[in-house]
Amino acid sequence: MEAAKVIFLSEGYAAASMDRISEQAGVSKMTVYRHFKDKEALFIETINQQCDGIYQFGSHEPAASRDEAISELKSYGAAFINLVTAPDVLGIYQTLLGEMLRFPDLGRMFFDIVIAKSIESIRHILSGIFPPEQADWRAPAFMHLVMGDSYQRLSLGKLTRAECLERSAEEIDRAARLIVCNIDD
Structure with missing residues (x-):
C-alpha cells in the first residue's frame, strides 16, 4: 500500500x-x-x-439540542479538515482530480467512499434536532461549506496547510451555526 x-x-x-x-x-x-x-x-x-480516519470519527450520536449540534459539527468539521489537508490525503485527492476526465468512475467512487460517508455522519448528528427531510439537505450543505474556500485555496496552492487550518476553524464555526440556525424550508 x-x-x-x-x-x-x-x-x-x-x-x-x-x-x-x-x-x-x-x-x-x-x-x-x-x-x-x-x-x-x-x-x-x-x-x-x-481516508480511514474519516470512518474513525463518524460515530457521533444524534444531537439533543442546537448547542450540542453546533459543538458536534464543529468537532466533526475540524477532524475532517485536519485529515483531508494532510499532505498524503491532499495529494491523493489532487491526483484523483487530475485523472477524472480519463477515468470518471474514480470520482464517483471517491464520492461514495469519502464524501457520502461524511455527509451521512453529519446527517446522523442533525437527525436528533431536525426531521429527516431537513437533516438531508443540511448535512451536504455543511460538508460543502467545510470543504469550501480555504480547502479549495489549499488544493490550488494558494494557502499552506497551516494557513488553511487556521482559516478553516472560523469557517467551520460559521458553517455549523448557519446549518443549525432555524430556517424554514
Missing part, C-alpha cells in the same frame, strides 16, 4: 503501473495481483487507507 501511494502520488494514476508499484514494494507483480484485481482496485484501496 505504501508503494502504491508513492507511485500514485509521484506519477499519477494513468502513468502508474502495476510493474512500477511492485518494483517500489520489492515484490513480484503476481503478489500485487493476488491482493488487488487491477490498478483501479489498488487506487481505491489507497484512497480508503488514506
Whole structure:
C-alpha cells in the first residue's frame, strides 16, 4: 500500500503501473495481483487507507439540542479538515482530480467512499434536532461549506496547510451555526 501511494502520488494514476508499484514494494507483480484485481482496485484501496480516519470519527450520536449540534459539527468539521489537508490525503485527492476526465468512475467512487460517508455522519448528528427531510439537505450543505474556500485555496496552492487550518476553524464555526440556525424550508 505504501508503494502504491508513492507511485500514485509521484506519477499519477494513468502513468502508474502495476510493474512500477511492485518494483517500489520489492515484490513480484503476481503478489500485487493476488491482493488487488487491477490498478483501479489498488487506487481505491489507497484512497480508503488514506481516508480511514474519516470512518474513525463518524460515530457521533444524534444531537439533543442546537448547542450540542453546533459543538458536534464543529468537532466533526475540524477532524475532517485536519485529515483531508494532510499532505498524503491532499495529494491523493489532487491526483484523483487530475485523472477524472480519463477515468470518471474514480470520482464517483471517491464520492461514495469519502464524501457520502461524511455527509451521512453529519446527517446522523442533525437527525436528533431536525426531521429527516431537513437533516438531508443540511448535512451536504455543511460538508460543502467545510470543504469550501480555504480547502479549495489549499488544493490550488494558494494557502499552506497551516494557513488553511487556521482559516478553516472560523469557517467551520460559521458553517455549523448557519446549518443549525432555524430556517424554514
